[in-house]
Amino acid sequence: METLKEIAASLERGEDDRVHELVEQALAQGAAPGDVLNLGLIAGMNVVGEQFRQREIFLPDVLLAARAMYAGLDLLKPHLAREGVPTAGTVVIGSVKGDLHDIGKNLVGIMLKGAGFEVVDLGNDVPPGRFVDTAVASGASVIGMSALLTTTMPVMKEVVELVRARGLSDRVRIIVGGAPLSEAFAREIGADAYAFDAASAVDRVRALVAAR
């Protein structure tokens, strides 16, 4: 359907009003909500994510595209629920206690939503217990933590230990990311995965969900 391609293209250009209008139009034309999501919004965000990964575009472009995605998603959500279209899974994300940086974390949230995940964003400065409590309450299968400061990275280990102590390791996987982090650091603290950037976070979260 041509309208779905147009949704993707408008989203890539960050045209929020146009995306809203096109989603409305697609639904009125009888498009399946799942198709509008997958072939329109998600397809567009995939392109945006890949362009950002290659640094053909930069953070401001991604943020504008995200705004356009939300304009479509807000409209689409009740339709998806009504049709019983399953989400890709639920992920709880946040920047760890003491870390007020949320740009990277927001980006991960954008990309996850753009890949069809339900995202519970706890914001920044999130204490360990809140990650775990929220994961349990929301039935999330993944906790994603971000830190941009070397002073806050150690908090991630506390969350890993808390998940273990509560016997949730089988149900809740943990992924970490942030500029000062590395694969080795993630392994060392016992996290299940590390993501170098927002686009790879989506791939890793998909793999974690699939492996459950």
Added chain:
Amino acid sequence: MRTFRERLAAGEVLVGDGGWGTMLMARGLQPGEPPESLTLASPGVIEEVARLYLEAGADLVTTNTFGGSPLRLRAFGLEARTDEINRAAVEVLRRAVGTRALVSASIGPSGHLLKPYGDVEADELAESFGRQARALASAGVDVFCVETMTDLEEARLAVEAARTAAPETPVVATMTFEPTRRGFFTVMGASVPRAAQVLGGAGADLVGSNCGNGIDTMVEVARAFHAVTAAPLAIQANAGLPESRDGALVYPEPPEQFAAAVPALLEAGVRLIGGCCGTTPAHVRAIRAAVDAARAVA
């Protein structure tokens, strides 16, 4: 004491200090605690680190005010103490180094994005940096260091705030770049040529880069700047990216690696060389020795 500008004009290469966050953590800064609060709570720790850098050969020491703009302090409920935190940070350094080193006033990002991408207006940002810069200036700083910026407009507003608060005080402005296939860009999309043009145009005396990269990549960043501007450059590199070993964070690049890069940095027009995250007094000592050795040859 000769001023920052006099020393630069005399052809001197200035050596900056190294990382502070990592040094403060090793001295009891708790994860999640804003480093700026330590200035008021444990000034002795700040003095100790400043002296270590002074003894290592730093020509300038940096105030513990990276997150000292009111917009950023607000997140910790410390906005009302902006003036006190910034003034105290200058005073404690002055106590520690007297006139044996220049006091460089750090101004870091606000932690907010400008509209339409984020939630702040340009005039709020300007006022926030203005308030910090005025507090720093009133305590008597030798140079401003606007650092770790990724948004060029935010960096420009910070440089302007410093220039307005103290028109006679020099300003160093550095941004954090990533390598891409089309050259170095900040995550917000600022290229090296644009950064050189805009920051220089706003009145920065030195432009360049800090954080995000190890020293060898910084040599390439310096060359990129040198190709587009005649301005003297400032480079403050990380000691690589941190690795976790036995539960502790370790920055992999040793002091010798920094020393080895000094000739290439000088070649590329760098006139202020220091360290950022993970660098220690040992890195500063190595830079100092390499800078002195290069001068002896020249």
